[in-house]
Amino acid sequence: MLQRDEWDVWFGQLELAFGGVPELAQGRELYRSLTEPDRSLGVWDGEQCVGSASAFTFRLSVPGGALVPAAGVTMVGVSPTHRRRGVLRSMMRRLLDDVRTAGEPLAVLTASDPAIYGRFGYGTAAYAMAVEIDTTRVRLSVPPGTDEVAVRLADPEKALPDCERVYAELVARRPGMPARRPGWDRYVVSDPPEGRDGASPLQCVLAEGPDGEIAGYARYRVKPEWDHSGSEGRVEVVDLDALDPAATAALWRYLFGIDLTWTVRAGRRPVDDPVLHLVSDVRRSKPSLRDSLHVRLVDVAAALTARTYAAPLDVVLEVEDAFCPWNEGRWRLVADGAGSAVCTRTAEPADLELSVRELGSAYLGGTALTSLAAAGLVRELRPGAVVRASRAFAGDVAPWLPHGF
Missing domain, CATH: 3.30.1050.10 (SCP2 sterol-binding domain)
Structure with missing residues (x-):
């Protein structure tokens, strides 16, 4: 079990295992606050930490809407000086034994290298889709009721309660979504300036239905770019969640219409995202897939x-x-x-x-x-x-x- 005063050394080992680039200060403090020390493992060679692994306590939605206890395996890394010595295997062994003892039926993870975890019994259970939509050539067809949805800008921090209510309602509708525990709302609005790569601060737009209730939201950044012919800006969608088709379409329509931008880029979307049926040209939306959630039945x-x-x-x-x-x-x-x-x-x-x-x-x-x-x-x-x-x-x-x- 990790001791709290060991966290900096332990996390530094993880940074080294992932190439040695330090985590941004804001992200580092966020991970510190979310780490569960009693679910975290460190492997030590003398005073040197050479392996790290941890788990978050989640409840994961499954078909039918039930929320099943699941260990979110995370922050796994082995020092390059200690590869191929069984360090990873020993940590995976201990983690799954602890998951079983805790009575959690599932362990889940996202893989930096998906070839690693199959041998420990994890299977790819969910994929994520990315789109890069050329809004100069792709049009949206919106369903009836879209014009009755009002969209308004909101401060991402102040809008968190409304956004979290929408997210919580969606969890039971789609398998693979974790019910967010306290503190995880901070994760989704983390916005360190050093991590924007020239884009704007995080922005938020809310979709308000005819009854005045918040029915969806989108969080995004705008990256201005210019060449000799003028603006070449793009919208980078961080997340977009909505409770009904009209709110979904209203949010996408808003994102398509932001001035001085000609591309909407969104990653980590569901593979059956309705945007594929709203656009006039799927090819020019450039959908692509990659593995996302790996599930292990414990x-x-x-x-x-x-x-x-x-x-x-x-x-x-x-x-x-x-x-x-x-x-x-x-x-x-x-x-x-x-x-x-x-x-x-x-x-x-x-x-x-x-x-x-x-x-x-x-x-x-x-x-x-x-x-x-x-x-x-x-x-x-x-x-x-x-x-x-x-x-x-x-x-x-x-x-x-x-x-x-």
Whole structure:
């Protein structure tokens, strides 16, 4: 367990492991305030810290809207002088043992190098989309009611309560979103001047419905750029959340119309973001994907019981999990398709065989078991079992992690 007076040395080791560039002062203090020392590990060689790892205490939304306890594994790094000595493996072992002891069914992370964590049982469960929209060539088609939504600028700090109310309402609607604990609202408005790369301070716009209630918000920066022909500015969207289609469209329309800008760039959007259907030209919006949230089932039975399923299902899963052997073996998952599910150990013949990594990929409903089977990662032992299970595991919306941790 990390001692509070060790934090600076411990975090300095993490900075070194990520290339030696110091974290900006504001970001450093934010991470200090969010670090949970009793969930943080340090590996020491004498007085030198050579390894770091930590976990945040989260509740993560899963299909059906339940909030499931999850450890947000973070700040993992090993000194370049101590690579390939088992330091990372020992920290992963301790973290997952502690997660199990705490009774958390899930561990989740974002990966600086996604090739690392598969061997510890993490599967890619959610992807993020980036868009770079040429607003000189791409038009928006907005739904009825958009003109009834008023947009107004607001101070990002003062608007936090309204924005957090919108975010909290959205959490249960989309798997993969963490319910924000105290202090995490500071994370989403952190705005150190040194980190803007020439862009403006963080700005905020609120969408107000006809009833006067705040129905959405967007936080963004404007980066002015000029050449011999005039302005070439762009809007850099930090986040955009809304409760209904009209508010969503009103916010995008506002961002498209900011003076002296010709590009709207947004990263970390859900892969099914409605903006793809509002724009007139998807190609000139340049959508691109990358992995985002990696999920690890620490307690198979509890995790599979916690979520709902899109169709009735009775399937026996043969789960491989060498790193957490308590998950190894056969599990019978029975779901009624209406919200109730039970997962228990069984000696019955298996219908599907897969590793806990593939189970993590499919857990939030965004990766189809049929797709994993087509890659040879899920093995069908009873004809038709893959299709039936894939339909049941599928979600109505794509899972999404709206911010890092």
